[in-house]
Amino acid sequence: MSNNNPLIDYPDLPPFSAIKPEHVLPAVEQLVADGRARIQAVLAAGNFDYAHLVQALDEEDDRLGKAFGPAGHLNAVAQDDALRNAYNSCLPLLSEYGTEVGQNAALCAAFQSLRDSDEWGSLSEAQQKDLENTLRDFRLSGVDLPDDKKAEYMANSKRLSELTSKFSDNVLDATQAWTKQVTDEAELDGLPESAKAGAADRAAADGKDGWVLTLDAPVFIAVMSHCKNADLRKEMYTAWTTKASDQGPNAGEFDNAALMDEILALRHKQAGLLGFANYGEKSLATKMARDVQEVTVFLEDLAKRAKPQAEQELAELKAFAAEQGAEDLQPWDIGFWSERLREARYSISEEELRPWFPADTVINGMFGIVGKLFGIKFEKREDVDTWHDDVRFYELVDDDGSVRAAFYLDMYARTGKRGGAWMDDARIRRRRPDGSLQTPVAYLTCNFAPPAGGKPGLLTHDEVVTLFHEFGHGLHHMLTEQDVSGISGINGVAWDAVELPSQFLENWCWTEEGIALISSHYETGEPLPKDKLDKMLAAKNFQSAMQMVRQIEFSLFDMRIHAEYQDGLSIQEVLDEVREQVSVIQPPAFNRFPNSFGHIFAGGYAAGYYSYKWAEVLSSDAFSRFEEEGEFNEATGREFRSAILAMGGSREPMDLFKAFRGREPSVEPLLRHCGING
Template structure:
């Protein structure tokens, strides 16, 4: 049988990939890579780019070409067979990565290159690659004694398994719960767009009425709009107790034992490498210098935001009392009364904008915004093999037709698909002699799908999400760097990686940009000026409450990864952080940490603060466009050349200063969040 994962196709043949292809493909590439590394070292120095770093980059790329499609399918088309194959490979991949990271001969070869005259002849991106590699060797334990190296390898392998199980438990718990409603009165207040999705889910399951699930668009619709308070409470409890010891499936997919083990192992790993905490280890490749600096940054924001957030919450509680005589505002009431207060204060509901935000048109408008800013052209390409009928494929080209990047979009929620929104990489830019590999990205969201012959209509929040993820995609695809390890998002300090994504969100609030895509799906009319003004006026509605919520997550994450016995006190630490910054206090049954995939199954451990850190950069970067014109071609080119094209080839602060002409200021973020005064 020919294995599609080993084919040298320009793009994967997703429809041909089966679970039984996965392990043989991974085994083949790992064996080939090990043999190639041995051969490379046996050939000996003197070491340079062409006989050391470039061959290693090619090997890493070959592994990514096999594993990226598998990892992606596991997230968007999860099945028992694929899950088993994916999990069978995790220990093998972990063992290989640790083996390479701890290879003393490779480390000494890289060190010899760093200290030789050949290093001075390398370009900036190549020098950065060598320096990053030496740092990563140290962080992989290359200098440890043999017994400690073995322990490090065991920990790395176990952590990859635990992260995967965390994500699986969360997906299974999300898919396991549903509530079938036959009495329409229970769903009073819920927007028609969400009712259509629930009706469709019920039809597909062969049941009467409406099926309420834990897909995020459905949960948001219930919590934001259902008048039935008991229904809100039921959905809130099911959603916030997923993968925990409590709630409707309490104990069935409980992530707590995994979380405890993950935290203990991370701390042990950090200690092996000589760090006082996992947070210290995590910050090594980031912009921030120490956990204390990050905590200071977060607490400073909290001091500014919390008094305003308390005021916002008091207004909300007073409004709920006045409207419905509600004496206690519970967590499952906050979304509902927030929407009613927004409607009362600004005559605005997210549903008011939905008819103007047809997903396909929004996509076209996003492309037009990017084309105007960065001078590229984006076009759909038909006939590409995909994993689901909703998936589309596009190409980004320079004005002269040169191909810059390619990407897949998969926009709608469905079962067996991980929740949330993300950009992931399929291929990175890599120059191999004359051949230049085009970067390819995945853009994944979980929007409300089209229902009953009507087009998919999304909320303004979802438009922001789409722009955000595409900002990551542009960072990956528009790179001009030929050294794969620092091309695109590779090698970018994690606390700067959100800069392009948060930056691009700003255009979703500008009339000039909205007019490129916001048009009524039936009449074609643009958003009426009065509605646009209400949208703008409501931009900072409860901004301080939203900020303290993000600060709560960030401080909780940092404390989990700095305090010596955190795994024994997970919920207790969260309570302590809430005491410090939160204004909404959830009920005792809430198990938010059990679904905090960013830090337990994603790349944000001791790094969740990156969203706020990068927001300082993005708000300040955008302020230059506010000064010079939001579609100023020269400013767009400066952002393209200094940030997007450079990837991780230079220090993030240097790149920011090159674009902005100075170090970042926090003022634009405070202004944008309505906290400047």
């Protein structure tokens, strides 16, 4: 297509076709050395005004990000052994550099001197917020500790890194240690053909007859949801829920129990060194929620509202199963009979809906929805270097004709591409030292089935929701109006608020007008039939209360073990107490779920798992204003853009939310959207 905007808009987009694995480490080594030299030069000069301190160091960070970022992206979407080795070789160097900067007391003092100077009053609100965040992060790295405590903090950090990595390794090893060979096809009765074919391929690869089942999530879910063999479901449930523990088929071999105890103890010590009463408090220092009590009250209130309906949903499931002859419903039966009840009640499946969601129709419809809401349009460009022929590059054009941002869209699964879906920044919006503006560029990555058999790419509705979710993150990054790197786009946004735009945009996948824009049969062009639409919408909230109390169980457990930690704390006892309080399904005594709960023991969700539900409240309530004023109300859409998307991390998320909604968030819209009447 023609495009009047010259490519000089993007003088520093990555030259993907020219990047070689052997380029990566030398470039990072040089840029880290440059970063160290710049810090030393800034400190030696002693001129700690905004331009010579913040902007000078930001320029180095941007250079490093633009060099290593594309290598990291390629490692995720087009990996081979050479690139993976090159990427991994950089990680220790970057980790060391980041720790070194965070612990640099002289650098922290320089930032503090700027905060204390007369110039502070002339800085913009965004610049002040960024500087406050920087000083906070220095202190959360232990920069102010005396030398002995700083050494202890550093040693604890190193040990925690080892422990959390070992936790993940144990879970992976335990997962891979269990397989089951099946030679009688009757034992797999009910298993979808695709899952059965995968099990046959695994058997062939292992040189065995029949089928080999594993604890890989898709295999486990397929068996638990569809296999009629209750004994097989029980065997797999037992193996799944005892991974990396003292129970089950590999009892004691990969046990994470001692690691979990040490992880909690060290986190508690780290929090104490920094002056917090517990790790829960430390975690919340960078989040929207004010304190542990607010999170606990929030979760317990949700549980109180959802649990009665969850109990009713479970009773209905038990009654349905009993009618089919399964009167003693066990935990390994829940998934199987839930699927049978869903089919009986709604007569609809994801596979049945695929023909009405061809990828191009969904993309163009999504652009149309976003255009109606936020006053923007999208133009495809053909003259940008990408990493694969499937990748598209679009410009985001404002209603005044200016190019506000751009993004790469990589839709389909392929060899060498990491699974899942995500948004990442290729380039952030920032004001350069020369006064010019760097426009933001995003990566939007999904893993949908590619076009095959002469048909276009056809998406399930779940995949459509995933695309909208990631595009919501992308809009947060691209529609920012902040010129300061640290609070531009999603930067500086509290962990428990960053999902607001992504979850918010999902709502248009569930409105009749929205669905009409993103769907049409790939062969006939006909709209989604009313009966299928009605069934799809009716099934939206199937067992939603049971799902909610399970998420609340995880969240309360996570917060309690971190906020109530003391020597001798029993992780299992806390979980048992939480389950007694909020759960409707009590698992068997051998269940060791915490031993593989990587989100909190090896990921970024420690004392933060509640964030999933917290952000859902914000997104549901924000959407409820559109329900009141019109799902495509132009004025409301522009206000969401200016109050939320444009602001990035420049102000506290509660202030931004109240600016849009006119009040603090209410939980009622979430309950209503989930069909919970509590």
